[in-house]
Amino acid sequence: MNLFIAAFGFGLVSMSVIAIAAVGFTMQFGITNMINLAYGGVMISSAYVAYYLNKAGVSVWIGMAAGALFGSVFSFLLNRFIYAPFMRKGTAHLGMVIVSLAVSLMIANLLLPIVGYYPVSYQEDTGGLIHLGPIALTRDQFIVIGVAIVLMLAIHALLTYTRLGKAMRATAANPTLARNCGIPTNRVIDAVWLITGALCGMAGVVAALNAGTFVIDNGAAFLITILAAAVLGGAGQPYGAMIGAVIIGLMTELSAAAWSPQYKEVVAFGVLVLVMVLRPQGLLAKRGALAAAG
């Protein structure tokens, strides 16, 4: 029983990390219709940026901010110089998936000679275990949960109360109409990449922190979990991604306790498959997997 309570605690941390990542990913898809397979690559790059800063003596939390900044700029440039031009050229959805796959391959392999094969980790005092009822987590893990909650609230506030947020929602629902209503969709899209890129970068650092040690391959593996959460919640739906993150986070940790930690991604994948077979549009359905436009 204790094992499962502990797993539940880990699930809380897990879902926090996944939520930060999945919300960014799903917003990229929802507003720009881009399944950004390079998301994992940007995440891990940001994790390494924080790592090098950390090696130079900077605290991990400043590193996290740096990672967010890096992720933001990187994602913005990625869209400006690669994704947007291809989209303007009229590349179909499918073609864009191939483009993002090629980009992810390039990021991973450009990173490899710089950072090498060996796993690394952040150097910092994680603090002792803090007990909250039956759950025992380190101070860092509680901070991660806290960061996730703050970010989710911030995104909610952005989408509900700000003009930019409303413009984003309008662009997501109907880009042509939005443009015709005078919304500067290009600038909205730029803002989306900057904001979701920051989420991506932050998620990378937080995921690396949570994992303990990390290596380049972690990027691709984590992408599967993010995909599962995003699709489960309904592609393009930020609140759906949050719900998806909760479910996937819990499921993967509980299954790791029940069976084996090596199969965490397999569980996520299993969920992904089930969703696609039973309810491809996800939980908070709207536009999504069934759309006729291929």
Added chain:
Amino acid sequence: MLVATEIHRHFEGLHAVDGVSIEVPAGQITGLIGPNGAGKSTFLAVLAGTLPATSGSITFDGRGITRLPAYARARLGLVRTFQLPSEFAQLTVLENLLVAAPNNRGDSLFGALRGKGYWIKDERRLVEQARALLKRFGMSAKESDYAGTMSGGQKRLIEIMRALMLGPRVLLLDEPMSGVHPKIIEEIQRYLQDLRKEGLTILMVEHELHMVERLCDSVVVMAQGKVIGSGTMASLRRQPEIVDAYLVG
């Protein structure tokens, strides 16, 4: 021939089709008119099977087809064209027609694996059939051009010819004449009327009211997802609500 009963089509909170029941009589050309956004194209798509009906039923020649997917309806002889250009861009004009023709022995995996000798006769026969159609509509010169490079009106024509290659029993046409050259429009009209004499049933969404008047035996008027009237154009003109809702002149 084609009977739709209480068709509803809801999507994302929008009631595009809100309880439409019509009967398309066999061997006649029926027009489907109405202002923009009335749900005509959506209704056509539901009839064709491209979109599933949220509720309601459809029978085709007495046979229930509500659950049948689009390709199966096409094989039964219920064929549609599209409002937006839907040609196969990287196939030539001739290929666009050929691909629609059923009864080609080469159009299956095992047929293809048996090699050219097995299906070349069918192919030649269909090429002749397609070429005859192309000639009739004045597109013979374009047979080897990519369909994607054709003009809007030509793409429209290609779609109609493609539908005709199937030997349909009911044609669902979605604004077939828009963008087509007036001379060709006449040719299409003549062809459709000939086919009607041979027993073809047509349901046609059209905006050009003169054409509707000339071609259609009867007309159904839709607005806001519902049928607001049906009958001949003359009788409809006498109904003030219809005139107010839609008819101008």
Added chain:
Amino acid sequence: MNTFYAANLLIYAGIDIIACLALNLQFGVSGIVNFSFIVFQSVGAYTAAVLSMPPDTANFGFQHYIGGYELPFPIPWIGAVVAGGLLAVPVGLVVLRKLRSDYQAIALLVLSVIANTVITNADKFLGGAGGISLVPSPVGDRITPRTEPYEYFYIGITAVCVAVAFLVVNRVVNSPYGRSLRAMREREIAAAAIGKNPVQLKMTIFIVGGMIAGLSGAILVGYINVWGPTVWLYPETIILFAAIIVGGRGNNIGAILGALLVPVGFEEVTRLINSNGTLANFGPPGLLSALQWVAIGLLILGFLWFRPQGVRPEPRRVFEGGPE
């Protein structure tokens, strides 16, 4: 150039050509973005291996795998073909039905990663992370492997397989059936509106492509006598996609061209680098291999931008007797 080098080149070329023909059938002609292609080649390799190997208790039982029926050539290869087709059935049924095409692509990509993870961790199933080795060479008891006569023999059977694969793919693509496939690729909804059943078409091609992919795996494993998860990571599929994009989509000549330019080129460059002392030690370990992958990515982006139709574009079909 000695025989072994030439044989190696020709046999790898043959395998890559077969793989590219299959992927072109799925992706180039029918529009199925099969990002899990390498899994099908792999299932063929594993099947051929466990069908031809002795039970895993042999050789002091240092590896664990299912099967071990010691069947003679060509049965393991036939088994590989069947396995490739069989795997396509459940995968296709799950992925190819209701989803839009980019979701399908993602699902298949994820499948590829997960399959690799599962096989790596399931130790007793197919050798686990270490893979399986000492896979017997086909007809190795009659002709001694690693000799010139054997190399010629293997080139011969590879060539036969290439011919068979080409015949099948050619007949499918250049037929009315191929035309229906291309129509479905162009505009699936319109294809359904003229009576084509997209699900049936996609499933059929997925299975046929899977069978041919399985064959390529059998040929490869029979030649290199080992197989393991590190050989079939998901980027291997990307190399083949690059080949199709570079060579030319939707036509078999383009697929062959792409196979010769990209995977063969990639392998040759790798060999060249490794055989040259100075080059092999250039920079940190793995730098050149990583740069090769970057080159693949650039190749894909470059061709998609400047020449999406590939080096040899899909030919326009002209029928005899038309207007002048």
